[in-house]
Amino acid sequence: MAMIENRKKKSLIALTMVAPFIVVFSTFFLYPMIEMIRMSFTDAPLVGEGNWVGVDNYIRLIGDRLFVTSLKNNGYFVLLTVVPTTVIALLIALAVSRLKGVAQTLALSLFFLPYVLPVSVVTEIWAWMLDLQFGILQPLIALVSGKPVAVFKNPYWVMPMVALVTIWWTNGFNVLLFIAGLRNIPQELYEAAALDGATRFQRFRRVTWPLLWPVTALVLTLQLILQLKIFDQIYLLSGGGPFNSSYVLLLKVYREAFQMNHGGYASAVATVLFMLIAVVSVLQYQLLRIRRGA
Amino acid sequence: MRLFKTLLLGTALTLGAMPALAKETVIWWDFLSGGDGVRMKALIDGFNKEHPDIQIQGTTLEWGVPFYTKVRTASAVGEGPDVMTYHLSRAPLGLEENVLSEITNEDLATAELKRSDFFEAPIDAATKDGKLYAVPFDIHALILYYNADLLEGSPYLDANGKLTGINSIEDFDAALAWAKEKGVETPVTYQTGGEGGVWRVFYTLLSQQGGEFVTNGEVLSGDNAEKAAKAIDIMSKWRENGWAPEQAEYEASVALFSAGKSAFQLNGVWEVPTFKDLEKSGKLGFKWGAVEVPALLGKRATWADSHAFAIPNEGDKTISGEKRAAVMTVIGWMEKHAIGWADAGHIPAYKAVTTSDEYKAMEPNATYASLAEAAVFDPKTTITGVASPAYDAALNIIAPAIQGYMSGADAVEQIKADLQDKLQ
Numbered sequence: 191m192a193m194i195e196n197r198k199k200k201s202l203i204a205l206t207m208v209a210p211f212i213v214v215f216s217t218f219f220l221y222p223m224i225e226m227i228r229m230s231f232t233d234a235p236l237v238g239e240g241n242w243v244g245v246d247n248y249i250r251l252i253g254d255r256l257f258v259t260s261l262k263n264n265g266y267f268v269l270l271t272v273v274p275t276t277v278i279a280l281l282i283a284l285a286v287s288r289l290k291g292v293a294q295t296l297a298l299s300l301f302f303l304p305y306v307l308p309v310s311v312v313t314e315i316w317a318w319m320l321d322l323q324f325g326i327l328q329p330l331i332a333l334v335s336g337k338p339v340a341v342f343k344n345p346y347w348v349m350p351m352v353a354l355v356t357i358w359w360t361n362g363f364n365v366l367l368f369i370a371g372l373r374n375i376p377q378e379l380y381e382a383a384a385l386d387g388a389t390r391f392q393r394f395r396r397v398t399w400p401l402l403w404p405v406t407a408l409v410l411t412l413q414l415i416l417q418l419k420i421f422d423q424i425y426l427l428s429g430g431g432p433f434n435s436s437y438v439l440l441l442k443v444y445r446e447a448f449q450m451n452h453g454g455y456a457s458a459v460a461t462v463l464f465m466l467i468a469v470v471s472v473l474q475y476q477l478l479r480i481r482r483g484a
Numbered sequence: 485m486r487l488f489k490t491l492l493l494g495t496a497l498t499l500g501a502m503p504a505l506a507k508e509t510v511i512w513w514d515f516l517s518g519g520d521g522v523r524m525k526a527l528i529d530g531f532n533k534e535h536p537d538i539q540i541q542g543t544t545l546e547w548g549v550p551f552y553t554k555v556r557t558a559s560a561v562g563e564g565p566d567v568m569t570y571h572l573s574r575a576p577l578g579l580e581e582n583v584l585s586e587i588t589n590e591d592l593a594t595a596e597l598k599r600s601d602f603f604e605a606p607i608d609a610a611t612k613d614g615k616l617y618a619v620p621f622d623i624h625a626l627i628l629y630y631n632a633d634l635l636e637g638s639p640y641l642d643a644n645g646k647l648t649g650i651n652s653i654e655d656f657d658a659a660l661a662w663a664k665e666k667g668v669e670t671p672v673t674y675q676t677g678g679e680g681g682v683w684r685v686f687y688t689l690l691s692q693q694g695g696e697f698v699t700n701g702e703v704l705s706g707d708n709a710e711k712a713a714k715a716i717d718i719m720s721k722w723r724e725n726g727w728a729p730e731q732a733e734y735e736a737s738v739a740l741f742s743a744g745k746s747a748f749q750l751n752g753v754w755e756v757p758t759f760k761d762l763e764k765s766g767k768l769g770f771k772w773g774a775v776e777v778p779a780l781l782g783k784r785a786t787w788a789d790s791h792a793f794a795i796p797n798e799g800d801k802t803i804s805g806e807k808r809a810a811v812m813t814v815i816g817w818m819e820k821h822a823i824g825w826a827d828a829g830h831i832p833a834y835k836a837v838t839t840s841d842e843y844k845a846m847e848p849n850a851t852y853a854s855l856a857e858a859a860v861f862d863p864k865t866t867i868t869g870v871a872s873p874a875y876d877a878a879l880n881i882i883a884p885a886i887q888g889y890m891s892g893a894d895a896v897e898q899i900k901a902d903l904q905d906k907l908q
Contacts, residue, residue, distance in 0.1 A: 235581065236553075236556060236557070236581075237556060237557055237560035238560065254905070255901065256902065321733070322677075322730065322731045323732070323736055324736075340677065340730070340731040340887075343677060343731055343883065343884060343887070344884075345884070345889065429679075429876065429879050429880065430876070430880060431876075431879050431880035431881075431883070431884065432879075432880060432881070432883065432884035432889065433880060433881060433884060433889070433890070433898065434880060434902070445873075445876070448549055448553045449549055449871065449872065449873065450866070450867075450873070450906060451556075451577065451580065451581050451866075
């Protein structure tokens, strides 16, 4: 009897402790998500109710050229950012971890600083640096391509340049994760390996890399989710142009909902993006874990 | 408990005393910044000083999509302003969204206004099925600025130093070629790398050929497509020949003119105060003027839009009674004092102001005021107007086409593909 009472009491305490989270989660995530899915089956405007139209919105999506373009662009952007940003972060982390004391702190904060900036500031900095008429980076571009290029208005340059800006902006956080991972590797392993005459590369290949793999998998997955949600930089730097070459899914959601007043259709696009992120990230994380196990 | 009672009593007393003051507060939202904003704030201050019983409480929000989104969501939950500024080119979408409350004849009478007091084009743009949904405040259009000093010695200035002899695209091109030869860096400047500038020039050139952007629910159908392609090709040629700047952002395009590097500028009337102020402070260094965009392609036409006052539809909370009367008093006062707004370059939509001697003495405003008759508004659709898909297309398709990525005809095909299915 006492046992049962005790258990009841425990559950009650547990419940009170998780309740704030459940309330917040349900109000700000679960409920909006269910609403979004429900709305995607209606022709609702931005505000207010619409009529039930079944899967019409989804059928329309398949035939929507701009939707296909945005899907491709999202994929291209993921290719441009996810692996490069992880590799760069790893290299920076390895270099920084070799530094000691103040030098390390200084280097770390230098790499972390851009991450602190709001996106509007970041895009403004880069827009100015790459301005066709006055940008200080234009001579550098002229060196590569022969003449100054309005990079955010050029169909070939726009995505790689947005990717570059994004990597510069967000890399600090990944570096931090890698540093934490590196610090978790016991020093004895390196000492033992050194005693056995392992070269520096062998030590990296046999000790650092496998033990760092969980962090790497985490960074890759976080990056994938983050980069699929690309919006701010595109909205501020190129507006989806030129010729839709930087048009992405979230921009489509935004334009359909807030500019065109098509709440239902925008919800359909958002639902597709949500599913895409859920499926791809779970899939990727599982694949990466299998690799670790092998 | 006692404290609580005292508080309660105090509150009740204060509330009871309120009607004795009989002060109406009008919540006002606008999107006017820069020179426009300064002038509008001066008008609001002027009104507040003259009307102790009505006080405008103004808030300036961000121009474009953010403004219209906020208005839309705020009015949906009854938290919108009492009165707001609205682009008439945006009215069709506003009507579809049911955001605009009808301005009845009774409302107009309260403001001591009549429909016939206004120019026809903006009234037409604010009307649907015979019902008026906004009170136009101005007409603002694309005009042609010129640098008289740079054109000196050319056949394009008359004895008084006024622009002359540009009656066709050939004349204009010849003038640009003449200026280029004389060493003018960028003979004609406009915002070539942004949506607004590109759309306004494109739409003007299209309209001058008698072309229409949307006819019977179709984007650039029939020979409108060829006319649009021709407009884009003309703009491309200007860039190719080094007559127009490459990928110029708005500020850069204005700076080219004010720095004396351009003989002509195609820009809105709202930049007039910029050059007036520079001239006044002795920083401009050249004589300038502004005229209605000449009929380059046969027909007199120039892109135009209009700022208007509108009352948001907020269901049960849509303002009525005394509050509504106060708002209409505000609107009526603003219209009659629009001379302070004309100072910002705009042409008052209220005819009495535009025909006044005071307005006629304003230069170069009076010179280009004739364009009120040639003003062409964006088509009445949900895909055109400020911050609309048509503006996106200007940035996304027309601007790069001008830079040589694509021919006019191909660009038109893409515009049609992008915009047609949005028209539903």
